[in-house]
Amino acid sequence: MKAVMTASRPPEGRPYVRMNGAGNAFIMVQAFDRPFHPSADQVRALADPAAGLGGFDQLIGVEPSESADAFMRVWNADGSMVETCGNALRCVGWLLLEATDKDEVVIDTAAGPTTARRAPGPVGLGDPAESTTAAHQQVTVDMGAPRLDWTQVPLAEEMDTRGIELQVGPIDAPVLHTPGAVSMGNPHVVFFTDRQDDAFVRGSGSLIEHHPLFPEGVNVGFAKVLDRGHIRLRVWERGAGLTLACGTGACAALVATARRGLTDRRARVTVDGGELTIDWDEATSHVFMTGPVAVEGTGFLPAALSDCG
């Protein structure tokens, strides 16, 4: 018993906050005081359940910036470092809004700068100003303009991104024909489909994620248009698989469906983990995403994986 009582606790590693945006799971690490640049292997080790963090879809580093309130760095669970993450932008935005008391904050990313501000909370959740948890907070992020040229998605060959020709291996399902292709700073292909069961999304999503038509890989959205103002969406994410929500995926889905005349330029997007509102502004061509943020808890990274400077 004595031995157990005196067992030394390993030195605690770097603190983190666990958050989610409509269920999209993040481990957020503050890198203002010291750099945080984990290798792909270290990211994968942190994503491993054995690391005790509960797993995540993306690991997020929040760094100082010369031109913004912060720079957000994004790693997928597979260790790949990527351009941006819409749901995480809301979470980082909320943390900065709380910390600075500003009405709007600027978050820079590898895909360019974005702005975040508080939004009126959803009806029925009481006054968000009185909310003691982020769960009641809604945040709006200006995601900037979608990139719509084939070279910007990017695609491996010239195509009309409103409806690309994509042969998906042995799967000859008409539902997989002529999807839309959009970049929100990261690559998305959006299928207009009624089929959204796990087996189909996982099977075709994992096939398409690394299809040669997408030289940088691709996030694969499956969008069911319920009416001109409502989309049901599931996304097989590049580097993370089937997640409960994908913010840039919701933006890409609205842009793709609006370009095909299937929806208006503003729609509710229902994802497995909640509701997002996407508004593709006509005047500026910017895409605005509004949705929830939630703080799940805090903890310490394993000491051995904390000094990733």
Ligand SMILES: N[C@H](CCC[C@H](N)C(=O)O)C(=O)O
């Ligand atoms: N898997 C994405 C990054 C995270 C995007 C998603 N979680 C979001 O909220 O936008 C990619 O490789 O481009």
